[in-house]
Amino acid sequence: MGAPAALQACPSSLDNRISIWSVGDLGNVGLNGEYQGEPQLLCDIRHNGDVMDMQFLDQERIVVASSTGNVTIFRHHQNNQTLSANQRWEKAHYHVDRDASCGGAACTGVICSNPEIVTVGEDGRINLFRADQKDAVRTIDNADSSTLHAVTFLRTTEILTVNSIGQLKIWDLRQQRNEPSQIFSLTGDRVPLHCVDRHPNQQHIVATGGQDGMLSIWDIRQGTMPVSLLNAHEAEMWEVHFHPSNPDHLFTCSEDGSLWHWDTSTSVSEKPSFLHQGGRSTTYFSHNTINQSVVSAWLSNDPTKDRMEITNLIPNQTLSVNSLDILGPCLVYGTDAEAIYVNRHLFA
Amino acid sequence: MFPCPVLFLYSRFIRNTMYLDLAEHLGLIFHLLLKKPDSSCVFVVRKDQDIYIQTLRKLFNESHGIFIGLQRSEEEFAGKSRKTQLVQVSKNYRSVIRACMEDMHQAAVSARDPALHSQYSTQVSILSAMELIWNLCEILFVEAAVAGPLLLRLLDWVRLHVCDVDNMVREVLSSENPSKHELFWNLGNTQTLTEMELKWQHWHEECQRYLQDGTFASNSHMESICKILLGDENAILEKKELMTTWYHFLVTRLLYSHPTVKPMELRFYAQSSMDLFLGGESSPEPLDTILMAAFEFELHQVIKECSIALSNWWFVAHLTDLLDHCKLLQSHNLYFGSNMREFLLLEYASGLFSHYSLWQLGVDYFDHCPEYGRVYLELHIERIPLNTEQKALKVLRICEQRQMHEQVRSICKIMAMKALRNNRLGSALSWSIRAKDAAFATLISDRFLKDYCEKGCFSDLDLIDNLGPSMLLSDRLTFLGKYREFHRLYGEKRFSEAAKLLLMLMTAHIAPCSFWMTLLTDALPLLEQKEVIFSAEQTYELMRCLEDLTAGKSDKQKFQDDDVETMKVEMLRLALARNLARVIVKEGTLEGS
Numbered sequence: 008m009g010a011p012a013a014l015q016a017c018p019s020s021l022d023n024r025i026s027i028w029s030v031g032d033l034g035n036v037g038l039n040g041e042y043q044g045e046p047q048l049l050c051d052i053r054h055n056g057d058v059m060d061m062q063f064l065d066q067e068r069i070v071v072a073s074s075t076g077n078v079t080i081f082r083h084h085q086n087n088q089t090l091s092a093n094q095r096w097e098k099a100h101y102h103v104d105r106d107a108s109c110g111g112a113a114c115t116g117v118i119c120s121n122p123e124i125v126t127v128g129e130d131g132r133i134n135l136f137r138a139d140q141k142d143a144v145r146t147i148d149n150a151d152s153s154t155l156h157a158v159t160f161l162r163t164t165e166i167l168t169v170n171s172i173g174q175l176k177i178w179d180l181r182q183q184r185n186e187p188s189q190i191f192s193l194t195g196d197r198v199p200l201h202c203v204d205r206h207p208n209q210q211h212i213v214a215t216g217g218q219d220g221m222l223s224i225w226d227i228r229q230g231t232m233p234v235s236l237l238n239a240h241e242a243e244m245w246e247v248h249f250h251p252s253n254p255d256h257l258f259t260c261s262e263d264g265s266l267w268h269w270d271t272s273t274s275v276s277e278k279p280s281f282l283h284q285g286g287r288s289t290t291y292f293s294h295n296t297i298n299q300s301v302v303s304a305w306l307s308n309d310p311t312k313d314r315m316e317i318t319n320l321i322p323n324q325t326l327s328v329n330s331l332d333i334l335g336p337c338l339v340y341g342t343d344a345e346a347i348y349v350n351r352h353l354f355a
Numbered sequence: 356m357f358p359c360p361v362l363f364l365y366s367r368f369i370r371n372t373m374y375l376d377l378a379e380h381l382g383l384i385f386h387l388l389l390k391k392p393d394s395s396c397v398f399v400v401r402k403d404q405d406i407y408i409q410t411l412r413k414l415f416n417e418s419h420g421i422f423i424g425l426q427r428s429e430e431e432f433a434g435k436s437r438k439t440q441l442v443q444v445s446k447n448y449r450s451v452i453r454a455c456m457e458d459m460h461q462a463a464v465s466a467r468d469p470a471l472h473s474q475y476s477t478q479v480s481i482l483s484a485m486e487l488i489w490n491l492c493e494i495l496f497v498e499a500a501v502a503g504p505l506l507l508r509l510l511d512w513v514r515l516h517v518c519d520v521d522n523m524v525r526e527v528l529s530s531e532n533p534s535k536h537e538l539f540w541n542l543g544n545t546q547t548l549t550e551m552e553l554k555w556q557h558w559h560e561e562c563q564r565y566l567q568d569g570t571f572a573s574n575s576h577m578e579s580i581c582k583i584l585l586g587d588e589n590a591i592l593e594k595k596e597l598m599t600t601w602y603h604f605l606v607t608r609l610l611y612s613h614p615t616v617k618p619m620e621l622r623f624y625a626q627s628s629m630d631l632f633l634g635g636e637s638s639p640e641p642l643d644t645i646l647m648a649a650f651e652f653e654l655h656q657v658i659k660e661c662s663i664a665l666s667n668w669w670f671v672a673h674l675t676d677l678l679d680h681c682k683l684l685q686s687h688n689l690y691f692g693s694n695m696r697e698f699l700l701l702e703y704a705s706g707l708f709s710h711y712s713l714w715q716l717g718v719d720y721f722d723h724c725p726e727y728g729r730v731y732l733e734l735h736i737e738r739i740p741l742n743t744e745q746k747a748l749k750v751l752r753i754c755e756q757r758q759m760h761e762q763v764r765s766i767c768k769i770m771a772m773k774a775l776r777n778n779r780l781g782s783a784l785s786w787s788i789r790a791k792d793a794a795f796a797t798l799i800s801d802r803f804l805k806d807y808c809e810k811g812c813f814s815d816l817d818l819i820d821n822l823g824p825s826m827l828l829s830d831r832l833t834f835l836g837k838y839r840e841f842h843r844l845y846g847e848k849r850f851s852e853a854a855k856l857l858l859m860l861m862t863a864h865i866a867p868c869s870f871w872m873t874l875l876t877d878a879l880p881l882l883e884q885k886e887v888i889f890s891a892e893q894t895y896e897l898m899r900c901l902e903d904l905t906a907g908k909s910d911k912q913k914f915q916d917d918d919v920e921t922m923k924v925e926m927l928r929l930a931l932a933r934n935l936a937r938v939i940v941k942e943g944t945l946e947g948s
Contacts, residue, residue, distance in 0.1 A: 057743060074743045102777035112777070113743045129744055131779060152815035153781025154744055171744075171785040172818060190817060197823050199785055218748070242752050262752055325423055326715060327749065343715050343749075344416045 023058060025071060025090060026051035027083055030337070030349050046349055052081065052090040057113075060157075064119045064138060068093060076100040076111030078126050080138060096136060096143070100128030116157040118166070125166055127155035133168065135180060147185045151176070156201045161227075162210065169215055173197035175225060191231045193223065202247045207254050212305050216244030220261055222269075224305050234306050240265060242327075250333050253354075255304065258338070260331045264324030266340055268353075270316040271304035320350070410458045410478075411669075412713065417451045418673055419716040425680060426723050438498070441681055445493040448673060449486055456482040484642050485670050487516055488661065491649050492674060495618065497681055502617040506609055513606045552615050559585065585611060601632035602646055618652070625650035654683060658695065672703035672720075697724045701731055708735040718753055729757070737762055741770065744782075751789065764790050771795050775802070781818045784825070784832075793829040800831035804838075808873065813839060834865045841877070854881050854888045861900050871904050875927055882930040887938050894935045901927055 028046040056075035064070050069081045075098075082093040098105050100112040112130035119125075122138040131151040135144045153171040161167045164181045165188075173196070176187035193200075199218040206212035213225045215233075220240030223233035240261035250256040255272035304315075321328065326343035333339075338350040425444050456479055463475030494500050494508040562585050566578070605628035609616050616624065625647055629639065639647070641664035648656035661671045678684055679696040700720050707717035717735070721728040736754060741747040747770050754762040767790030774782035780799055787795040806814050813819055819839045826836040837860055844853035857878055860866040866874055878897060881888050889897065905924060 057746075059743070059745070102779075113745075115745075129779075129782070130777070131781070149815075151781065152818045153779065153785050170781070172781050172821065173823075174817065174821060176817075187817070190821065192821050192823070195824060197785075197788070197821070197825050242756075243748060262749065323420075323424070325420060325719070343712075344420065345412060345712075346416065 023054040023056065024051040025054050025058065025061070025069070025081055027088075027090065028347070030339075030351065046347065050083070050088045050090050052092070054079075059113055059115050060117045062117055062119045064124065065121050068138070070117050070119055070124050072114035072117040072126060072128075074113040076114055076128065076130075078114055078117065078124070078134070078136065094138065096134075099126055099134050099136075099143070100130045100132055102130055115155060116168075118158050118160055120160055120163065125158055125160075127158045127168055129154045131155055131170075133158070133166075133178065145180065147178070150178070150185065150187075154199075156199065157203045159203050159205055161205060161213075167203050167205065167213060169200035169203045171199035173200055173217070175200065175203065175213065175215060177227065189227070189231075191225060191227070191233075193217070194232050201243055201245055204247045204249050206249050206305070207251050209254075209305075214247050214249065214257060214305075216247045216259055216261075218243050220244050220263065222247065222257075222259060226306055239267060245327070245329050246331055248331060248333055252335065258331055258333055260328035260340055262327040264321065264326055264328060264342070266320045266328050266331060268318045268320055270318070273314060273316055410455055410462060413458065414451055414455045414669065415707070415713055415716060417454075418448060418669070419719065421447045421451065422673060422676065422723075423719055425677070438681075441677065442493065442498050444680075445489070445497045445677060448677070449489055449493070452482055452486045452489065456486070481665070483516070485665065487512075488642070488645055488649070488657075489670075489674060490515070491646060492657065492678070495621075495649055495652065496654065496678055496683055500618070502615050505618060505621075506606075506614050506616060509606045510610065513603050555614055601629045601643065604628050604632045622651040654678060655695070658699075662699075668699065668703035668706055672699040675699050697726055697728075700724050701727060705731065705735065708739070711740075714739055715749070722757075732757070733759055733762060737765060741766070744770070764792060767792060768795060771799075775799065780815055784818065788825050788828060791828065796829035797831040800829065800835040803835055804831075804870065813842070830865060831867065834860065834867070834870075837865060838874075845881075850881060850884065850888045854878075854893065857881070858889075858893055858896055862896060868904075868907075871900060872923070875901055875904070876923060879927065879930055882934045887934065887941050889934055889938065891935065891938045891942055894931055894938055898928075898931050898935075901931065 027049045029049050030046050054071065054073065055077065056073035058071055059074055060072040062070050064080065067083050067085070069083065071079050071081060073079065078096045078099045079092055080094040081090050083090055098111050100114045101110045102112045104110045112128050112132075114126050114128040116127045117124065123144075124136040124138065126134045126136070127150075131149055131153065133147040133150045133155070135146070137144050151168070151170045151174075155168050155170050158166055158168050161177060164179060166178050166180065168176050168178065168187075170176070173193040175191040177189040179188045182188070198221070200215045200223075201218060202216040204214050206214075211226055211228045213227055215223045215225065216239075217223065220238075220242055222237040222239045222244065224235045224237070226234045239259060240263050242262035244259050244261050247257065247259045250258070253272075255270065257269040257271075258266065259269070260266045320338070328340050328342050331338065331340040333353070336351060336353045338353050339347065341347045421444060428440060428444075459475055459479045459482060463472050463479060466472040466475055490512050494505070494512060498508070500508045566582065566585065602625075605625055608628060609624060613620075613624070629643065629647060633639065641660065645657055645660045645664060648660055658671055658675055661674070662668075665671070675684070675696045676699075684695060701724055704717040704720035704724075707720070708714045714735070718732065721732040721735075724731070736750060736759070739746070739750055741750065747766060751763060751766055754760075754766065767786045771783045771786035771790075771792070774780075774786060775798075780802060783799050784796065786792075787799060803813070803815070803819065816839075819835060820843075822832065822836045826833050837856065841853055841856045841860070844850075844856060857874060861871060861874055875897070878889075901924070
């Protein structure tokens with residue numbers, strides 16, 4: 008049984024569904040070998056409103072952010088392959104009058120760290136939920152005067168948010184005050200930022216994507232401005248992800264229909280000589296040094312020294328690529344042409 | 356609103372005649388708003404929409420990709436390679452239809468509700484008819500098969516749709532006299548037409564001899580088979596029940612009597628086949644009329660009949676576009692100016708715009724309608740409901756890419772107003788920046804200033820403190836940013852800088868006149884400081900500002916001013932005078948200025 012691939016957000020509203028697909032293992036050969044690996048729909052369930060964001064909470068549960076302002080946890084029952092709504096926070100995000108019929112505000116981003124769930128929305132509100140707890144643990148009203156587009160964890164008690172006036176903010180959830188602990192902003196025009204991701208190992212490296220398709224790399228230890236700005240897409244960058252186990256690789260997808268693979272693994276310029284020697288102690292040293300060169304690759308602004316390979320993974324681009332996810336050698340992405348693509352040999 | 360009133364009427368006529376089907380097939384909700392005699396019928400149609408549209412969406416999405424690929428394909432190839440390219444496109448369209456058919460079939464099989472099952476089954480047969488027609492058009496028009504290959508293609512065509520019957524016949528044939536048929540079945544492209552004709556002629560004569568010799572006299576079955584092989588119409592007609600349709604009959608007939616039939620000769624055989632087969636018992640159905648028009652090479656007739664019968668813009672729009680690329684439709688200008696291809700694409704795309712997510716496909720279709728595409732797009736794009744910011748951003752991107760500035764401004768204004776009503780000042784500002792809407796930025800700044808005057812402090816400091824270059828979008832916004840800066844400087848006890856800024860705001864006319872009083876009142880604490888902050892010159896400036904302000908008021912206004920106002924003015928005058936006195940002394944002494 009293939010591991011469930013990352014899920015796809017459906018853009019429509021009347022018949023939105025959350026679906027779970029199985030992408031077969033390499034060893035699973037189909038009837039005549041042809042259909043090996045073609046995604047099979049296992050189960051699906053109706054969803055109210057557009058799916059704005061979703062994330063696995065654990066092996067069985069998925070948290071989904073809706074355009075109606077609701078946040079729902081769905082449970083995937085693997086024994087009989089069904090989905091059921093497990094818990095719901097109604098109108099977690101809302102504009103002025105919560106009880107009005109259209110009072111809900113779209114929940115734009117969700118991030119999980121079992122059992123905690125953080126959501127952000129168009130109402131500029133940040134919610135901290137706990138799975139199985141009915142009420143929100145904490146709500147920061149009017150955290151932002153503009154729309155919060157995305158959220159991610161910086162550390163276990165700190166989160167990063169990006170908004171539509173080009174600001175990256177750090178929030179410390181341990182503190183009771185409703186102010187960000189730090190605010191970073193873009194230089195020049197305050198172009199809205201749509202996505203954010205943190206380097207899996209180096210916690211001070213953060214990547215954001217903007218409405219102008221620009222990829223910004225930030226070092227949050229120093230300064231309030233990005234370290235590097237990379238001209239990438241021709242339209243909104245919807246998502247940015249560091250590869251979780253191979254963080255020299257970064258992936259971005261955009262409204263312009265392209266999906267770019269940013270590869271800095273080749274830019275490890277000079278390996279120190281002692282790496283070539285054998286022995287256990289050198290292995291220990293080399294591990295550290297490699298980490299350091301990886302760091303410098305993303306933060307370096309010397310283009311002559313460190314080369315980055317950038318590849319567009321989509322040959323015939325038409326409509327927007329809205330969402331992507333990566334795990335191991337597997338890449339999944341979805342487009343506005345209502346299609347899901349799976350690439351299981353990313354580094355082949 | 357429409358480019359031409361006649362165009363509008365024509366499209367309404369088409370719609371009126373196909374309410375049910377159009378709504379059914381494309382799931383257009385707006386049709387339900389039009390008056391229908393039988394309202395319960397409408398409800399049933401409404402139910403169909405959801406089901407039908409689910410499986411058809413794949414058709415729309417995939418064919419969109421094929422359509423775009425076709426428009427983008429360069430015409431570098433001429434002649435044969437271009438033709439191969441176009442045939443491949445046609446095959447791609449057909450495979451998408453077949454894939455949908457299979458999905459629909461699966462849905463029919465798994466449907467437990469019998470009404471649902473029959474719905475799905477009907478749709479399967481409609482799709483099957485569509486594929487049948489398209490396939491024939493591909494053979495006759497796109498590939499334009501010549502005599503020889505023509506019959507082979509037609510054989511495949513019939514076989515694909517009536518496969519089991521043909522298999523039976525073949526089995527019977529192949530069990531007897533296999534060698535005799537080898538030559539016949541090996542008709543390939545390698546042989547020239549004349550060679551084929553000669554071989555066939557030879558074979559035909561042999562068969563005839565066998566019949567006349569009475570070789571098969573003992574076996575009536577074999578005899579009738581031989582007659583069939585000889586193309587004896589009556590013999591073939593006897594086996595009518597084996598052939599489900601007149602076009603199956605036609606191809607069978609041609610196979611045995613005229614395998615080297617030329618394209619232009621088809622019409623005669625087709626007409627007579629239909630007459631013979633139907634035998635006056637039943638009248639031709641719409642599908643028959645369409646196929647007949649195809650055999651007669653009446654392209655426009657085919658398209659017209661399909662438009663009426665299928666009532667599915669998808670089919671005619673894509674087929675006509677393909678035929679247009681084959682250069683088969685002369686610029687047959689419909690008398691209201693737009694050509695057939697464009698008209699159909701416009702209709703199809705307009706239908707897509709009523710759908711909450713398929714509208715994105717419609718955009719690309721409008722892009723490829725050179726005459727009216729842009730106008731249609733401009734009208735439709737403003738009417739897409741913007742329920743989330745992400746959707747609005749997608750619409751905006753489309754408008755910006757096509758330099759539709761008016762639409763950009765109007766959409767940004769709508770979003771900014773929505774944000775303002777929800778008290779999301781930062782979002783509102785973000786939309787005004789996108790549209791470079793100075794007027795709206797002024798509106799937002801006024802709102803901030805109003806809040807400040809009412810509450811005595813700024814809301815949303817994270818926004819005002821970080822305006823950056825966007826501050827320059829409007830004077831009022833610049834003032835807001837600078838005014839906030841003044842407060843910050845004051846808070847940091849950088850009084851002389853704060854003083855300079857405050858004065859500059861008035862003298863450089865950055866501050867609106869209505870705010871001058873507030874600014875002067877802000878100057879009071881600076882004037883009352885222990886050390887002198889404002890220089891003599893600055894004090895004179897402030898005094899001048901105050902006098903300008905009070906002089907500007909008419910006598911009536913002065914009379915209406917309440918005590919607080921007059922007291923304020925008095926206090927200011929006093930403070931300014933005192934400051935002036937102190938600063939003159941200070942500047943007059945040796946350490947001064």
